[in-house]
Amino acid sequence: MIRAAVIPSPNSPVEVRSFSRPQLEDGAALLRVMYSEVCGTDLHLQQGLLAETPYPLIPGHATVGVIEEVRGRVVDVNGRTFRGGEMVTFLDVHGTCGACWFCLVAKATTRCPHRKVYGITYGADDGLLGGWSEYVYLKPGVRIVRIPESLSPEAVIGGGCGLPTAFHAVERSDIRLADTVLVQGTGPVGLSAIALARLRGAYRVIAIGGPEVRLEAARRMGADVVLDVERTTASDRRAAVMEATDGRGADVAIEASGNPAAISEGLDLVRDNGVYAVVGQYTDHGPVEINPHLQINKKHLDIKGVWGIDYSHLHRSIQILERYNDQFRWESLITHKFDLDHANEALETVRAGMAIKPVICPHLPTAAETSTAGSPG
Numbered sequence: 202m203i204r205a206a207v208i209p210s211p212n213s214p215v216e217v218r219s220f221s222r223p224q225l226e227d228g229a230a231l232l233r234v235m236y237s238e239v240c241g242t243d244l245h246l247q248q249g250l251l252a253e254t255p256y257p258l259i260p261g262h263a264t265v266g267v268i269e270e271v272r273g274r275v276v277d278v279n280g281r282t283f284r285g286g287e288m289v290t291f292l293d294v295h296g297t298c299g300a301c302w303f304c305l306v307a308k309a310t311t312r313c314p315h316r317k318v319y320g321i322t323y324g325a326d327d328g329l330l331g332g333w334s335e336y337v338y339l340k341p342g343v344r345i346v347r348i349p350e351s352l353s354p355e356a357v358i359g360g361g362c363g364l365p366t367a368f369h370a371v372e373r374s375d376i377r378l379a380d381t382v383l384v385q386g387t388g389p390v391g392l393s394a395i396a397l398a399r400l401r402g403a404y405r406v407i408a409i410g411g412p413e414v415r416l417e418a419a420r421r422m423g424a425d426v427v428l429d430v431e432r433t434t435a436s437d438r439r440a441a442v443m444e445a446t447d448g449r450g451a452d453v454a455i456e457a458s459g460n461p462a463a464i465s466e467g468l469d470l471v472r473d474n475g476v477y478a479v480v481g482q483y484t485d486h487g488p489v490e491i492n493p494h495l496q497i498n499k500k501h502l503d504i505k506g507v508w509g510i511d512y513s514h515l516h517r518s519i520q521i522l523e524r525y526n527d528q529f530r531w532e533s534l535i536t537h538k539f540d541l542d543h544a545n546e547a548l549e550t551v552r553a554g555m556a557i558k559p560v561i562c563p564h565l566p567t568a569a570e571t572s573t574a575g576s577p578g
């Protein structure tokens with residue numbers, strides 16, 4: 202039997218359930234999970250805040266592991282065949298149709314109505330389709346990426362879902378050489394956005410966030426100015442951003458806070474004719490008041506919503522990790538490791554806001570095993 206952590210219904214604690222080992226269909230693979238991420242989305246799933254979630258649900262949408270078994274031919278984008286024993290990650294999005302209006306005409310595949318997401322919109326009744334499990338079933342058509350030998354699984358899960366999401370936001374914001382970039386929010390998406398802004402050649406990166414453990418990480422990832430959202434007022438933050446930009450505001454602002462109130466502030470902190478990319482509002486936390494004349498129209502602003510990721514963002518994020526992880530150390534964002542039996546504690550660290558990134562290790566030895574088998578590393 203295979204053990205997996207399950208959210209049975211909204212607002213109920215996670216419980217561990219047993220599932221039978223799946224029979225692989227042609228073109229499918231079975232992944233032995235090393236790490237799966239715990240992020241704000243998982244907390245919102247447990248709290249019932251995402252519409253149309255198929256409970257019971259095995260969470261976990263960013264996962265790294267080793268291929269246990271392959272049935273038939275499974276290939277990567279270069280046509281190379283996957284074999285058992287290879288360390289891989291995979292795109293959580295599956296089933297983007299390539300045939301609908303959004304896929305073909307708008308070329309906005311993250312708005313394809315047929316796309317499903319492992320650990321979010323596939324439920325436990327659909328199979329082992331979430332990462333908080335000893336094994337994940339990789340359906341035919343799942344986009345799998347081989348992890349280069351120089352990369353550790355910790356670096357890959359340290360990037361997790363935040364790195365490709367930030368990649369998409371930075372791509373949409375089109376940061377230019379010597380731009381001053383404001384990043385609102387210092388969770389995993391904001392921290393990766395800071396690093397990617399640096400790689401895009403930002404002149405200065407300003408971060409707003411907290412608590413201190415995340416602000417320290419923001420400095421490590423390359424923020425020049427770090428403002429603690431709890432210890433500053435909106436007018437303090439405005440003064441700091443204006444001082445850093447000759448009174449104009451940031452060229453580009455990326456919202457990765459998850460707080461609707463950040464939107465009005467962000468609109469004020471980006472310069473006239475600047476770009477504002479909103480990537481933190483994955484859950485509906487309600488409306489906010491803005492002044493469309495002063496904050497959008499008169500400012501001649503470009504506002505970009507950023508929904509989800511496509512395969513390119515994951516593929517290139519792995520390349521960024523391979524090339525630049527020595528500089529940014531994404532594994533340093535991992536603050537907690539939990540086994541399946543402690544998934545509720547993992548969610549609690551996210552809720553309390555003290556973690557940067559907890560991860561689930563389904564094969565983490567128990568305390569008794571640890572004493573004989575050594576550290577899980």
Ligand SMILES: [Zn+2]
Binds near residue numbers: 243263
């Ligand atoms: Zn996530």
Ligand SMILES: [Zn+2]
Binds near residue numbers: 298303313
């Ligand atoms: Zn489609």
